Amino acid sequence: MALMTHPPLLDTEGIFPEDAKERARDLLAGCRGGSVGSYTDSPGMEIIRRHVADYIAERDGAPADWRNVMLCAGASEGIRAVMKLMTNPGIPEGLRASTKRPGVMIPIPQYPLYSASLAEYNMEQVGYYLDESRNWALDVEELERSIKEAKTRCLVRAIVIINPGNPTGQVLTRGNIEAVIKFAQKEKLFIFADEVYQHNVYAEGSKFHSFKKVMSEMGSPYIDMEVASFMSCSKGYMGECGMRGGYAEVVNMDQDVMAMLQKSISAKLCPTVLGQSCMDIVANPPRPGEPSYESWLQEKDDNLASLARRAELVATNLNTIEGFSCNTVQGAMYAFPQLQLPVKAVEAATKAGQFPDVFYAFRLLEATGICVIPGSGFGQKEGTYHFRTTILPQEPMIADMLARLKEFHLHFIEEFS
Amino acid sequence: MALMTHPPLLDTEGIFPEDAKERARDLLAGCRGGSVGSYTDSPGMEIIRRHVADYIAERDGAPADWRNVMLCAGASEGIRAVMKLMTNPGIPEGLRASTKRPGVMIPIPQYPLYSASLAEYNMEQVGYYLDESRNWALDVEELERSIKEAKTRCLVRAIVIINPGNPTGQVLTRGNIEAVIKFAQKEKLFIFADEVYQHNVYAEGSKFHSFKKVMSEMGSPYIDMEVASFMSCSKGYMGECGMRGGYAEVVNMDQDVMAMLQKSISAKLCPTVLGQSCMDIVANPPRPGEPSYESWLQEKDDNLASLARRAELVATNLNTIEGFSCNTVQGAMYAFPQLQLPVKAVEAATKAGQFPDVFYAFRLLEATGICVIPGSGFGQKEGTYHFRTTILPQEPMIADMLARLKEFHLHFIEEFS
Numbered sequence: 001m002a003l004m005t006h007p008p009l010l011d012t013e014g015i016f017p018e019d020a021k022e023r024a025r026d027l028l029a030g031c032r033g034g035s036v037g038s039y040t041d042s043p044g045m046e047i048i049r050r051h052v053a054d055y056i057a058e059r060d061g062a063p064a065d066w067r068n069v070m071l072c073a074g075a076s077e078g079i080r081a082v083m084k085l086m087t088n089p090g091i092p093e094g095l096r097a098s099t100k101r102p103g104v105m106i107p108i109p110q111y112p113l114y115s116a117s118l119a120e121y122n123m124e125q126v127g128y129y130l131d132e133s134r135n136w137a138l139d140v141e142e143l144e145r146s147i148k149e150a151k152t153r154c155l156v157r158a159i160v161i162i163n164p165g166n167p168t169g170q171v172l173t174r175g176n177i178e179a180v181i182k183f184a185q186k187e188k189l190f191i192f193a194d195e196v197y198q199h200n201v202y203a204e205g206s207k208f209h210s211f212k213k214v215m216s217e218m219g220s221p222y223i224d225m226e227v228a229s230f231m232s233c234s235k236g237y238m239g240e241c242g243m244r245g246g247y248a249e250v251v252n253m254d255q256d257v258m259a260m261l262q263k264s265i266s267a268k269l270c271p272t273v274l275g276q277s278c279m280d281i282v283a284n285p286p287r288p289g290e291p292s293y294e295s296w297l298q299e300k301d302d303n304l305a306s307l308a309r310r311a312e313l314v315a316t317n318l319n320t321i322e323g324f325s326c327n328t329v330q331g332a333m334y335a336f337p338q339l340q341l342p343v344k345a346v347e348a349a350t351k352a353g354q355f356p357d358v359f360y361a362f363r364l365l366e367a368t369g370i371c372v373i374p375g376s377g378f379g380q381k382e383g384t385y386h387f388r389t390t391i392l393p394q395e396p397m398i399a400d401m402l403a404r405l406k407e408f409h410l411h412f413i414e415e416f417s
Numbered sequence: 418m419a420l421m422t423h424p425p426l427l428d429t430e431g432i433f434p435e436d437a438k439e440r441a442r443d444l445l446a447g448c449r450g451g452s453v454g455s456y457t458d459s460p461g462m463e464i465i466r467r468h469v470a471d472y473i474a475e476r477d478g479a480p481a482d483w484r485n486v487m488l489c490a491g492a493s494e495g496i497r498a499v500m501k502l503m504t505n506p507g508i509p510e511g512l513r514a515s516t517k518r519p520g521v522m523i524p525i526p527q528y529p530l531y532s533a534s535l536a537e538y539n540m541e542q543v544g545y546y547l548d549e550s551r552n553w554a555l556d557v558e559e560l561e562r563s564i565k566e567a568k569t570r571c572l573v574r575a576i577v578i579i580n581p582g583n584p585t586g587q588v589l590t591r592g593n594i595e596a597v598i599k600f601a602q603k604e605k606l607f608i609f610a611d612e613v614y615q616h617n618v619y620a621e622g623s624k625f626h627s628f629k630k631v632m633s634e635m636g637s638p639y640i641d642m643e644v645a646s647f648m649s650c651s652k653g654y655m656g657e658c659g660m661r662g663g664y665a666e667v668v669n670m671d672q673d674v675m676a677m678l679q680k681s682i683s684a685k686l687c688p689t690v691l692g693q694s695c696m697d698i699v700a701n702p703p704r705p706g707e708p709s710y711e712s713w714l715q716e717k718d719d720n721l722a723s724l725a726r727r728a729e730l731v732a733t734n735l736n737t738i739e740g741f742s743c744n745t746v747q748g749a750m751y752a753f754p755q756l757q758l759p760v761k762a763v764e765a766a767t768k769a770g771q772f773p774d775v776f777y778a779f780r781l782l783e784a785t786g787i788c789v790i791p792g793s794g795f796g797q798k799e800g801t802y803h804f805r806t807t808i809l810p811q812e813p814m815i816a817d818m819l820a821r822l823k824e825f826h827l828h829f830i831e832e833f834s
Contacts, residue, residue, distance in 0.1 A: 002426060005691075006419035012432065015425075036659040073490055073661070076685055084537075116684045120501075240454040242690035244490070244661075267533045268493055272689040273659035274422075 001243075001277055002364070004036050011377050017291040025283070027277055032369055036273040042084065042266040044071025044247075046271070048280040056229075056285035059198075060213035070248045070261075070280060073271040074241070075196045075232040078248035080117050081265050082192065082228045085257060086157045087121045103154030105146060107138070109336060109378035109386070111166045124154035127379060132297040135327045136170040137299050140179045147187060158190040159183075164208070164331025167388040169311070171206040171330040177214045181222050193229040196246075199236035202308035202331035212251060226252045233278045235333065237303040239392075244272055245279035307333070310391040310398055317402040321409055334388050336375070339409075341385050345416035357385040363412060368404045418660075418694055421445055421453050434708040440701070444694055451689040454688050459683040460688070461664075465697040469664050472700035473646075476615075477630035487665045487678075488696060490688040491658070492613045492649035495665035497534050498682050499609065499645045502674060503540045503574045520561060520571030522606070524555070526795035526803070528583045541571035544796060547753065552744045553587035557596045564604060576600075577606040581625070581748030584730070584795050586806040588623040590746040594631045598639050610646040613663075616653035619725035620747035629668060643669045649700055650695045652750065653722040656809075661689055662696035676828060724750070727808040732818040733833040738826055753792070756826075758802050762833035774802040780829060785821045796828025 002017055003009050003024035010021055026278050032038035040323035046066070053066035060115035072078035086102050103124035106114045110127075118125045128134040128146040138161070143237035150156050161180060163172045172180075185193050191210035201208050212229055215222045228250045250258065283302075286292040311329035318326040319381065325350045341356050349359035357374035375386030393401065420426050420433055420441035427438055433753065447464035449455035466486040473481035489495035503519050520541035523531045527544075535542045545563040547553040555578070567573050578597060580589045589597075600606050610628035618625050629646055632639045645667045652659035667675065702717075703709040728746035735743040736753045743754035758773050766776035774791035781787050792803030810818065 002419040002423035005422050008428075009419060009432070012429075015429065035659070037655075037659045039651075039658045073689065074686060075502070119661055120684070127628065154722055234456075239452075241450070241456045242452070242687070244687075244689040244692075264537065267497070267537070269491060269528055270659070270661075272490060272661040272692055276689050277663075294471070325581045 001274055001281070002258070004031075004277055006276065007034070007288050007311055019286055020294050023404050024279075027280060031273060036277070038273070038308040040276065041053040042268070042270050043093060043262060044271060044276050045070070047259075048276050048283070049247075051280050051284040054214070056249055060210055060216065061214035062213055064212075064249065065251075069252065071276045072246045072248060072265075073244040073247075073275055074251075075194070075246040076113055077244075077268075077271070078228075078230050078246055079113065079192065079194065081261065082156075082248060082250065083117050083123075084121055085116075085166065085261060085265065086190065094278050098155055099147070100153065100155045100181055103150055103156045104192075105143070105150070105156060105159040107160065107162060107168075109167055109375065109380055110160070111162060111194070111255070112377055115161055115379070120218045124150070126150040126154065126156055130165070130168055130170070130325065131383060132381075132384075135330070136165055136336075137170040138170075138172060138176055138180065140183050141176055143180070143183050150173050156187065156189065158192055159187075160192040160194060161211070162194040163211075164200055166194075166197065166332050167302065167334045167336040167373075169327065169329040169332050169334055169336065171208065173204065174207075174209045174214060175208055177211060178218060181211065181218060181225065185222055186224055190225040191225065193227055193406040195229050196235045197332040198231065199304070200333060201331040203328055206330040208331070210281045210322055211250065224252050226250075226254075228253075231279075233275075233282045236282065237300045237307075238282060240278050243275045243278040245275035245282070246271075246276075247279055247283075257288050301352075306395065307391060310393075311335075311393065313398055314389065314402065317399075317406075321406050323413065330393060333392055336386050336388050337379070338386050341417040342413060345412070348416065358374050358385060360385070360412070361387055364405070364408055367411075368408050370401055370405055370408075418692055418698070421448075421694055422691065424451070424602060434674055436707040436709050436721055440698075444550075444697060449691060453694070457687045457690055457693065459685070460486070460679060460686050461688060461693050465693050465700070466664075468697050468701040469666070472629075473629070475665055477627055478635065479630055479633035481590060481629075481666065482668075483666050485670075487666060487667065487682065488693045489663045489682075490661040490687050490692055490777065491651055492611070492665075493530055494661075494685075494688070495645075495647050495663055496530065496609065496611065498678065499665060499667065500531075500534050500540075501538055501681065502539050502678060506546055515572055517570065517572045519610075520567055520573045522560070522567070523571060524577065524582070524585075525691065526578060526584055526792065526797055527577070528579060528611070529794055531577055531638075532796070541567065543567040543571065543573055546798060547582070547587070549744065549798075549801075552747070553582055553585040553753075555589060555593055555597065556589075560597070562598050571603065573606065575609055576604075577609040577611060578628070579611040581616065581617055583611075583749050583753045584753040584790075585770070586624065586744065586746040586749050586751055586753065588618050588620065588746075591624075592625045592630060595635060598628065598632055602639055602642055606643040608642065612646050613649040613652045614749040615722070617724065617750060618748040619721075619728045620745055623747040625748070629666065630799065641669050643667075643671075645670075648696075650692075650699045652715045653699065654724075657695050657697060658760050660692045660695040662692035662694075662699070663688075664696055664700075672697070676766040703736040723806060723812065727812060728752075728814065729809055730815055731806065731808050731819070734816075734823075738802040738823050739828070740830065746808060750809055751807050753803050753805050755801055755803050759830060759833040762829070765833065774804060777802070778804055779827070781822070783826055784828075785825050787818055787822055787825075 027189045028034050030045045049066040049069040052069045053064040056064035103126045105126045108127040198208045233245035286296045314335045315326045315329050323340040346356045349356040355376040361374045372387040372389045445451050447462045466483040469486045470481040470483035520543045522543045525544040615625045650662035703713045731752045732743045735741045740757035763773045766773040772793040778791045789806045790802040
């Protein structure tokens with residue numbers, strides 16, 4: 001990316017490996033005027049969209065069409081662009097086929113991007129609960145319950161699945177994904193497959209399956225369903241979130257709607273060219289035999305192995321705290337433990353005008369400097385309390401943090417018992 | 418920016434000047450973990466927001482508060498974020514103070530980002546015409562006419578001014594800006610000052626005045642008005658549009674609304690860190706005495722001088738074509754000539770189901786490969802025909818393009834006369 005930013009670096013010796021230079025030259029050839037300072041097409045550079053399609057095809061063992069790939073400034077932007085298609089603000093209320101608002105199914109707990117975007121687009125949030133007692137399993141019975149109840153108040157148009165889960169860290173089995181696809185097919189739902197943590201799978205026996213792959217393997221009629229899958233360079237082993245690189249692969253979308261999607265993103269001109277390039281590096285990493293391959297593989301494997309150790313460390317340690325229960329962190333980057341709060345603490349929170357988990361999180365922050373995100377921001381079953389913490393700090397810091405958290409918790413329980 | 422992307426370059430000798438290294442070190446110190454790969458605060462890095470505030474204060478000779486500066490991925494993103502505040506989708510129709518939709522005044526001709534965003538946000542476009550016969554002047558009488566007519570159908574909440582103009586190339590006088598400010602104050606309108614072309618002023622006697630500066634100099638009550646000014650690294654002498662850097666300075670906004678704005682942009686996490694850095698370079702250019710100063714100044718002056726020559730070249734040449742009239746390109750990057758089309762051409766266009774200017778532009782494209790944007794995309798007075806062309810190609814290419822355009826036009830007139 002430095003080579004692309006300042007192409008005279010291509011003429012230096014001994015600083016950059018040859019394969020990095022070759023990739024930079026290829027991408028620069030795809031930039032107008034050979035410069036990352038130029039606008040690209042609104043869905044991104046063709047060469048990068050092709051690399052992304054190759055990456056998907058290789059990952060899934062199923063074909064991917066580069067024209068279905070849209071680059072975006074982080075996955076969030078892609079999710080919001082496609083989500084916006086589910087609404088209908090331009091149609092006056094009197095002319096709409098129904099007076100009901102559109103609704104989108106989202107998991108509870110969920111990543112707040114979804115609730116915030118639905119609120120912004122004036123759509124109904126249709127929550128379905130993940131089953132905490134079975135490692136945040138996604139049950140079709142719960143989807144059935146949720147949609148049945150929602151149909152009385154809105155037009156359910158889409159379902160969001162976050163896999164691996166944020167904030168919940170579960171990884172869906174292949175069978176589970178099949179069941180969701182069948183449900184979505186039966187209910188004619190557009191599928192949002194938030195798969196940004198596809199590289200972040202740690203637990204023994206867990207494996208990432210993309211919705212596109214499972215759908216393709218299931219054959220007709222599932223292979224023709226409308227699905228958008230989202231990916232990012234902000235997660236995985238790279239975590240280059242400041243670059244704002246991401247993509248959406250949108251398959252089987254009605255051609256008129258696809259044209260409207262392309263038109264709507266064009267108001268933003270184009271995603272950052274360096275962010276697009278960062279996404280390219282993830283989709284088209286060094287190959288065996290290339291000069292960068294060994295060091296890249298080492299760093300990737302080290303990062304993922306360390307994240308796996310941290311995932312285990314966090315969950316195991318949280319479970320040693322009395323009143324805490326934390327599911328296995330099978331994937332993604334977070335633990336979402338449940339904690340029991342004393343009745344007096346709940347009363348004190350109510351008195352302070354705060355949710356009990358918010359009250360707890362502020363106390364924790366003030367006493368220890370540890371920042372966790374209260375479960376009420378993600379959604380949780382009434383009467384249960386959680387917080388999200390991340391597995392991202394380095395191992396010694398995590399161990400220290402967990403020790404201080406434990407100490408705080410014991411004092412907190414004592415204070416309110 | 419290359420130094421920031423790959424910090425080991427800071428240790429090389431002879432490739433980068435010391436002031437570039439110093440700036441890169443300062444900015445990296447403001448990045449979490451010292452890396453452009455980390456998220457920043459949603460409104461951008463504090464150090465860059467401070468540099469932007471210093472740039473504004475120096476430009477205007479009036480104070481600027483860095484907390485009012487929001488960095489964004491190009492000016493478009495900032496404009497859309499603030500525009501969204503003018504609407505009220507979350508309030509059910511029954512609970513709204515008025516059944517009228519919100520409306521925003523925009524110039525005609527305008528940059529289509531505005532019409533597209535208003536349509537997307539379900540708001541009314543309230544056009545006010547610029548006076549082509551007086552070099553696209555902005556007349557308060559026309560603002561009065563426009564708002565009076567609009568009030569019967571919508572709640573006018575804001576006015577957009579593009580200065581220097583896109584696609585029209587005019588530069589507002591100080592007196593003109595004062596009159597607009599008085600009008601907005603009287604009508605309680607929020608001002609969108611699209612000032613992305615503030616470095617692009619070419620014509621003798623023309624000078625850029627920011628709305629913020631004029632408002633500050635006018636004193637009470639104007640100094641307390643709500644204004645957002647937008648700037649970008651995509652224009653000016655730099656034209657680094659692929660970087661997606663920009664800022665909005667939002668002054669005097671109600672604190673609760675400002676908090677909501679900050680909250681709403683947080684769903685996007687943060688603008689690209691390298692785009693922010695590019696904006697920093699524009700706001701904090703090399704200073705006299707620094708190693709990069711001379712080469713920077715030379716490149717800046719050369720670019721702006723060349724753009725000034727091209728602005729003149731394009732307008733002068735277009736005016737030599739019979740049936741064309743083109744106003745002086747005082748600023749920005751475009752010419753927007755009016756052209757007379759023969760009645761038979763208008764009839765042929767109608768038969769083809771196209772606007773006459775679209776018909777013309779397609780014919781031009783097919784015959785010569787020259788791409789211009791029909792005036793109907795920007796808005797124009799009924800029965801007049803225009804197109805937008807840019808002054809950006811290098812001088813020999815512009816001369817060649819204008820010669821081919823002239824030749825095409827003569828044939829076109831002949832064909833349809």
